[in-house]
Amino acid sequence: MEIVTDPEVVIVGAGPAGLVLAWMLQRAEVPYVLVDRQARDEVGTLPKAGIVEYRTVELLRREGLPLEFDAENRRVEFRTPRTRHVFDYADLTGDRPHYVFPQHRLVAELVEALGDEGAPLYFGHRVTHVDPDRPSVTVGDTTWHPRAVVGADGANSVVARALGDRVRVLDRPLAARWLVVSARTAPLVGHTIYAIHPRGYAAHLRRGPDETRFYLEVPVEVSGADLDPDDLRRDLADRLGEPGALDGVEISVDDLDLRTRITTPMQAGPAFLVGDAAHLITPAGGKGMNLAVADAVELAHGLIEANHGDPGRRDAYSDTRLPVIAQTQGFSDWFLRVLSAFSSDALGGDGAAAFVDAMREGWVRRLRDDPLLARWFAHAYAGVDAEPAKP
Numbered sequence: 290m291e292i293v294t295d296p297e298v299v300i301v302g303a304g305p306a307g308l309v310l311a312w313m314l315q316r317a318e319v320p321y322v323l324v325d326r327q328a329r330d331e332v333g334t335l336p337k338a339g340i341v342e343y344r345t346v347e348l349l350r351r352e353g354l355p356l357e358f359d360a361e362n363r364r365v366e367f368r369t370p371r372t373r374h375v376f377d378y379a380d381l382t383g384d385r386p387h388y389v390f391p392q393h394r395l396v397a398e399l400v401e402a403l404g405d406e407g408a409p410l411y412f413g414h415r416v417t418h419v420d421p422d423r424p425s426v427t428v429g430d431t432t433w434h435p436r437a438v439v440g441a442d443g444a445n446s447v448v449a450r451a452l453g454d455r456v457r458v459l460d461r462p463l464a465a466r467w468l469v470v471s472a473r474t475a476p477l478v479g480h481t482i483y484a485i486h487p488r489g490y491a492a493h494l495r496r497g498p499d500e501t502r503f504y505l506e507v508p509v510e511v512s513g514a515d516l517d518p519d520d521l522r523r524d525l526a527d528r529l530g531e532p533g534a535l536d537g538v539e540i541s542v543d544d545l546d547l548r549t550r551i552t553t554p555m556q557a558g559p560a561f562l563v564g565d566a567a568h569l570i571t572p573a574g575g576k577g578m579n580l581a582v583a584d585a586v587e588l589a590h591g592l593i594e595a596n597h598g599d600p601g602r603r604d605a606y607s608d609t610r611l612p613v614i615a616q617t618q619g620f621s622d623w624f625l626r627v628l629s630a631f632s633s634d635a636l637g638g639d640g641a642a643a644f645v646d647a648m649r650e651g652w653v654r655r656l657r658d659d660p661l662l663a664r665w666f667a668h669a670y671a672g673v674d675a676e677p678a679k680p
């Protein structure tokens with residue numbers, strides 16, 4: 290590869306976080322390089338996020354990112370074997386919906402926009418060594434010595450590992466597995482469905498006119514590859530209360546083991562972590578990519594201002610981001626317990642499953658009947674700060 294020799298910043302990873310950061314540095318003319326181990330047409334192809342928060346869209350628009358968000362998602366429906374409740378969270382948050390915008394589209398469009406600007410993106414090159422103190426970043430037989438290195442390299446971040454005991458990692462694997470089912474079919478309804486079922490959680494999420502995402506909670510020892518596809522389709526449709534709706538539909542299935550993680554602080558000297566490299570959150574509530582983008586925007590401002598001689602915002606990056614991340618983890622953790630049957634294992638004891646089912650049902654009824662809880666949920670779910678109380 291033809292190499293930029295003296296970048297100010299090396300970004301490792303071309304996921305949403307790395308690409309948003311690259312876009313902002315490019316605009317501000319801060320010399321940087323971005324390197325990803327995957328080939329250009331491979332990045333962002335794994336089925337991941339699909340729903341973007343209103344505030345993320347506002348943030349990206351404000352920073353001038355060239356993305357068109359059009360399809361809105363305004364409602365979620367909770368379904369249990371006994372209750373159905375359609376919840377209009379956009380209405381409760383002053384008209385702030387989510388946008389349906391799959392992560393692979395966000396990644397592909399940003400790669401293309403940066404490519405059009407001749408940005409220094411290196412695909413198909415794995416970073417093998419990072420020295421966070423000097424700092425240095427090694428790719429094959431090239432070593433860069435930038436002023437800052439940014440780990441935007443996801444859950445198995447080489448940059449995070451290199452930080453060693455400069456940071457503390459709070460890592461929590463959960464006794465829960467979801468099957469991620471990507472289906473070639475139009476959505477069953479025009480909104481998200483969360484099905485709270487004694488056999489485990491199931492979800493329906495819009496992705497596009499002829500693709501839909503489903504989740505199916507299974508015991509940790511069950512893999513999607515071991516299940517008969519017809520049984521899987523039937524179980525999923527039954528839990529969603531739509532028997533037969535998925536018969537014959539083309540699906541692909543991935544296993545997802547749930548875990549949460551927070552790295553604190555998210556920076557050490559000239560090394561910084563953004564997105565999944567810094568923190569992991571389960572997909573309950575759809576928050577991970579939104580946090581990753583917000584990290585990237587905050588750090589980009591810090592690095593740009595530092596490049597102009599003012600390091601204050603860069604140095605405060607971790608302190609600025611961690612409270613929001615912890616709060617979001619708290620919401621997602623609660624929501625996961627409402628959705629999942631697995632929490633009966635966590636609580637244990639005879640009758641635990643039935644007890645947990647009753648609690649999950651109880652939460653849905655409260656969301657339906659209690660305007661205060663409904664308002665809190667709508668704001669936390671949509672990612673909108675509640676308005677301050679009037680004096």
Ligand SMILES: Cc1cc2nc3c(=O)[nH]c(=O)nc-3n(C[C@H](O)[C@H](O)[C@H](O)COP(=O)(O)OP(=O)(O)OC[C@H]3O[C@@H](n4cnc5c(N)ncnc54)[C@H](O)[C@@H]3O)c2cc1C
Pocket residue numbers: 301302303304305306307324325326327332333336337338339340341392414415416417441442443444445446447469545563564565566572574575576577578579580581
């Ligand atoms: C099934 C699923 C559903 C989800 N749904 C949602 C949702 O609805 N809403 C939401 O907000 N979030 C969701 N998330 C979370 C979201 O996908 C992640 O939070 C998001 O991908 C984080 O982006 P990132 O840029 O930090 O990391 P990533 O997207 O993981 O990107 C990291 C990049 O780094 C590269 N890389 C890794 N190691 C190296 C190396 N050594 N050298 C060079 N390159 C390297 C990788 O190739 C990759 O391209 C979901 C996640 C999953 C798994």
